[in-house]
Amino acid sequence: MSEELKIERATMPAGGWGSVSEVANILLDQHVPLKDARLLAHQNKPDGFACVGCAWAKPAHPHPFEFCESGAKATAWETTSKAIGADFFARHTVTALESWSDHALEDQGRLTVPLRWDAATDQYVEVSWDTAFAEIGAALRDCRRDGTVFYSSGRASLETSYLYQLLARMYGNNNLPDSSNMCHESTSVGLQKTIGVPVGTVTLDDFERTDCIFFFGQNVGVNSPRMLHQLQAARRRGVPIITFNPLRERGLVSFTNPQSPLEMLTRAETAISTQYHQLKAGGDTAALMGLCKAILAADDSARADGRPRVLDTAFLAEHTDGFGELEAAVRACPWADIERESGLTQAALEGAAAIYCRARAVMAVYGMGITQHRNGVQNVAMIVNLLLLRGNIGKPGAGVCPVRGHSNVQGQRTVGITEKPELAPLDRLKELYGFEPPREKGMNTVEACEGILAGRVQAFIGLGGNFVRAVPETALMEAAWRELPLTVQISTKLNRSHVIHGKASYVLPCLGRTEIDRQRGMPQAVTIEDSTACMHGSRGMAEPVAATLRSEPAIVAGIARATLPPNRLVDWDGWAADYASIRAAIAATWPDIFHGFEARMWQPGGFRRALPAAQRVWQTESGKAGFTVPEGLPGAPDMPADPGALTLFTIRSDGQFNTTIYSNDDRFRGVSGSRMVLFMAHADMARLALVAGDVVTLRAATQDDTERSVAGLAVVPYDIPVGCVAGYFPECNPLVPLWHHAKDSKVPAVKSVAVLVERSGL
Known part of the structure; x- marks a missing residue:
């Protein structure tokens, strides 16, 4: 065992003094100046900047400090005084940096100058922006159009994302995988199929109206701590919270609100979950089948006794199809199979179902513990099945609430970052910009990895993120990554995807969202979409760590100018200089969502795009919300049945x-x-x-x-x-x-x- 490793029993609540201590420690560790530490007071505020961390909703009436421990860490990490330039890389070969940990690499601080890998010295050396753009553009022009991947993490703004998807399509492909492919693509597929929208239906207002919350596979205390405010308020109203998760996560057990002086002084805790069911990993479909089975039994009992039905039969008749097939499958599923695959008892599932049956409006909140399974799409559909049984979609206080990860990963899809051509407004792009967009399906993340392993990918452009570290199959991927003819990373900090690099490799340092972005002397603002489909403006407030940085829109525009032939309808320079002009282009492309964009982006609480399912309008093939029959209960049916595994x-x-x-x-x-x-x-x-x-x-x-x-x-x-x-x-x-x-x-x-x-x- 490592001498540094220490183990102790953790009993503290989420929030509380532990959270305050963690925030203070990272501000000190990252040498964040006092003036920048004050930025936290503007984080997630209507006139401030959107957190660069998670995508949880930004309220119209924020708390005095509308940031959490995780968000404060993200801001401190970006506004750090630590910085590295060409001199750092002159002291370290890239091979030597391969042995550094993920923490050590990023902890060196902000990247400040554009870099190109020099094969003769095995070092990154400084290169001018114009040279970097020219060389990248020349290399991309020599690549097969279907052999270049344009990846994006969830950090990039709506403005940058719009330019990026246009660059890829004008270049000639739909190879636009993003971090959603690694987390909530199961949501996008499952919800679109069953209720006709690819995102959740819940808003912050629904948390104030619900009378029951079911939680599945989501660690609120780490991944979206600001949601604890909504959960605490719900618990104080007596709302039951039923949790299904293999581990007893502290944020779903208890919470001390750091913004309450009384709670901090008395160390008072709010119990979050009223029931906590530690199901087996992969047991989600089985547990949901058990819930549905118990609900059908409760409905049978009500009918036999002459009591009101448990099922919302009027809703089922008017708004759904496929109920009969699901009912038959649920009734035929033995409790023994459900207990074996879920790891939960029939009594436990019946106890949770009893709470559901008594509730008027139920929300289902879930995270990647649901989506990152072989049956991830099926898990999402099973959550929809549960909600539909009692009409819990499309009414106040009810609905489905997938908790997205990175701060604008949902918004990127809204403005065209997708490998699926049917989801992009290709005809409108053709009309606006006078080119023929590619109609062939592009690569998602797994397909991009397959292409890299097979040698079909010739160039990889990374708009943020740490792709080579985030994807599966690490050993094979790192070996294949070194054979890529070209890798380009647009980044704020050094990471594994820079030190494992292609034969030609460039690192382009960009401004962070917290920093003031001045173009031609004028401060710019950007926009993001939160996890509840609301759009928000964001203004950077910290001085840039270095004058040599360029903004993400400027970098994307620079690559585009150097790569694509001139097009009089596309003003890359104008867009990079004035982000309002990009927003005008976004509004012209999606007028139904972004009309009045410039004025509405500063609306407290954001403006929400239309979600028909929230009004019980189902844009599905049948025109109704669809029940889905699961293929089977096992969570990993493709894994071998090794008795010792x-x-x-x-x-x-x-x-x-x-x-x-x-x-x-x-x-x-x-x-x-x-x-x-x-x-x-x-x-x-x-x-x-x-x-x-x-x-x-x-x-x-x-x-x-x-x-x-x-x-x-x-x-x-x-x-x-x-x-x-x-x-x-x-x-x-x-x-x-x-x-x-x-x-x-x-x-x-x-x-x-x-x-x-x-x-x-x-």
């Missing part, structure tokens, strides 16, 4: 955001000093003759020709379902086969991977 699911700590690692500590799970740990149930440890601190190797229990393993993991006893183990993302990514992804959506199924545990040294 355990089911691994990956998790994130309170010391990280996506692939950004702020620290090696996870106070909510009592781990500090290392992320190389494996959380195990006591019973599984006893079966394998392991004790706390033993160092083990995980091997993927797959039957193909690829060896997948992660060594050096210290065993941590934990309250986790027997037969399941948990480890951190992205450290466990090498165990995930690229072919192990959600059916229909191709989201990597990192929440259910069969693994074998071996004691190190044996």
Whole structure:
């Protein structure tokens, strides 16, 4: 076991003094000047800047401090005084940097100058912006049009995203994978199919009107802590919160509000979950089948006794189809199968269903614990099934609430970042800009990885993110990545995707969202879409860390000018100089969503795009909301049935955001000093003759020709379902086969991977 690793039992609530301490520590650690620390008072405010972290909704009437611990860390990480230029890279070869941890790489600070990898010295060297653009443009012109990938993380604004998708399509392809492909594409597919919209139907107002909340596979205390304000208010009204999650996450157990002086002084806690069901990893469909089965039984009992029906029969008749098929499947599904696959008892599921049946308006909140499974799309459809039984979509206080990850990942899709040509306004783009957009389907994330492994991809442009670290199949991907003819990364900080690079590699440093973006002397603003489909303006307020940085719109425009032939209808220079002109172009492309864009972007609470399902208008093939019959209950049907295998699911700590690692500590799970740990149930440890601190190797229990393993993991006893183990993302990514992804959506199924545990040294 690592000498730095320390394990203790964590009992603290989310929020509270622990959160305050964490915020203070990162501000000090990142040497954030006092004037920039004051920026936090403007975070997520109508006249301030949108958090660069999660996508949770921005209220019209914000709290005095409308930021959470995670958001404060994201802001501190971006406004750090630490910075690196050409001199840093003169001291370090890229090969040497490969041995650095994710935390160490990003902790060096902000990138400040454009860089090009020099093969002779194995170092990144400074290059002028004009030279970088010219060389990148020349290389892209020599590539096959279908062999270039334009990837984007969820950080980029609506304005940048619009320019980026136009660049890709004018270049000649729809290869526009984004971080949504790795998390909520199962949502986009599942909701579109069942209710006719690809996003959730819930707004913040619904939290004030609901009388029951079901939570599935989402860690609110780490991934969207500001939601705890809505959950605390609901609990104070007596609203039950029913949680289904393999781990007892602190944010779903209890919360001390840091903005309440009384709670901070008295250390008072609000219990969040009124029922907490620790289902097996991958047991979501089975648990939802159990809930539906119990609801049908309750309806049968009501009918027999002459009481009002439990099912909303009027809603079912008018607004849905497929109920009969689902009903038959649910009634035929044995409780024994449900209990085996979910890891929950019939009594527990009937107890949760009883609460659901008594509620007038139910919301279902879920995260990547639902979507990142082989049956991720099916899981989403099963949540819709549950809600439809009692008409819990399209009325106040009810609906489906997928919690998106990065701050504008949903908005990027709204303005055209999609590999699916049927979802992009190609005819309108043709009309506006006088070119023939490509009509062939582009690559999603998994397909881009497949293309890289097969040698079909010649160039990779990354608009933010840390692609090579975030994707599965780490060993094969890193080897293939080095064979790419061209890699370009638009980034704020150094990461693994820079030190594992293509044969020609460029790193282009950009302004962060918190920084003042001046173009021709005029400060610019950008816009983002939050997790509830509301659009918000955002103004950077910190002085840029270096005068040499360029904005994301300016960088995208620079690449476009150097790559594409001139087009009198496309004013890249004008767009890069005045973002209001980009918003005008967005409004001209989607007038039904973005009419009056410039005025409405500063509306408190944002302006919401129309979501027909929220008004019970179903834009599906049948014109109704559709029930779906699941194909089966197992969560990972493509994994081999090895009797000695355990089911691994990956998790994130309170010391990280996506692939950004702020620290090696996870106070909510009592781990500090290392992320190389494996959380195990006591019973599984006893079966394998392991004790706390033993160092083990995980091997993927797959039957193909690829060896997948992660060594050096210290065993941590934990309250986790027997037969399941948990480890951190992205450290466990090498165990995930690229072919192990959600059916229909191709989201990597990192929440259910069969693994074998071996004691190190044996």
